[in-house]
Amino acid sequence: MQEQQAHELEISGVELAAPAVILCEPQLGENIGMVARAMANFGLIDLRLVNPRDGWPSDKARSAASRAFHVIDNTRVFDDVESAVADLQYVFATTARNRDIPKPVIDAEQAAQEAMAQTKRGVKVGYMFGRERWGLNNDEVALANKIVTLPVDPTYASLNIAQAVLVCAYEWRKGATQNSLPFTLEDADGEPASKDEMNYFFKHIEEALELRGFFRPAEKKPTTVRRLRNIFQKANLTGHEVRIMRGVVACFEKYGVKRKGE
Structure with missing residues (x-):
């Protein structure tokens, strides 16, 4: 039995x-x-x-x-x-x-x-x-x-x-099981961001940084921009994550720096 x-x-x-x-x-x-x-x-x-x-x-x-x-x-x-x-x-x-x-x-x-x-x-x-x-x-x-x-x-x-x-x-x-794992978190936040979404994000963050004088000296801006873009490309962001990052940039644009006591 x-x-x-x-x-x-x-x-x-x-x-x-x-x-x-x-x-x-x-x-x-x-x-x-x-x-x-x-x-x-x-x-x-x-x-x-x-x-x-x-x-x-x-x-x-x-x-x-x-x-x-x-x-x-x-x-x-x-x-x-x-x-x-x-x-x-x-x-x-x-x-x-x-x-x-x-x-x-x-x-x-x-x-x-x-x-x-x-x-x-x-x-x-x-x-x-x-x-x-x-x-x-x-x-x-x-x-x-x-x-x-x-x-x-x-x-x-x-x-x-x-x-x-x-x-x-x-x-x-x-x-x-052919080495399959019981779960994955790869799709937790949705599909990978499209290149169009990434390009709009790059434009957004670069404009915000330009207004705050980030790119100094000016002649090194192209190199800095390429490196900045490469940082985010290596992250393999999803569309949802790109929207979060754009919200972060928009928050800085709207409220600027908030000091203690303000």
Whole structure:
């Protein structure tokens, strides 16, 4: 029933099936909760636990999940890694240590690209993560198709398990959504100003500055005007912003300088 519920959950903005996340013998409920939160951030929903030390369900995990309850509630528990990956067809083993196992080693971005390519073919994919203290053992790594590692500082290669999941989930989401962002403010103030609007603005501000003796010495006026125009051209003003600027200039023209006490 839980498996069916997990697959029925919608992942906003993504059409591809999300990979599963397998945690091998996680020790702390808090870490499991933070993994669930990281998964929810980037649209992963299938969390599988292999022999969690403190059992399951976990109030500490739920508390640390920060409302990622759809992940927590559909988490499944397995007695061994073989059972946890049994229905998967392509598995990545994440590790920060060199292994005496002849497998391809790729980074998280490459893994995400391969995961998407596999899921487009209908292949079920999973990422396997090890214990907080010492990661995956060699037998577990041997079950994987490829090893995923990160370009960490080799003198301090240990990542919190939720951090490792976050990086992999981020790379997958970035690829699955073609790096689209959830929102943009580019159109907040409307369309870019037309050149006609800009030219009227330039004429307005230059006339106002001329009346106040801004262009001194006079022989440098053409250069100053060009630089002034360039400042506003680089700003890529919208039509609304140009109208605001013209209102500012008109305000100075009408009221001049207002001193304290006036």
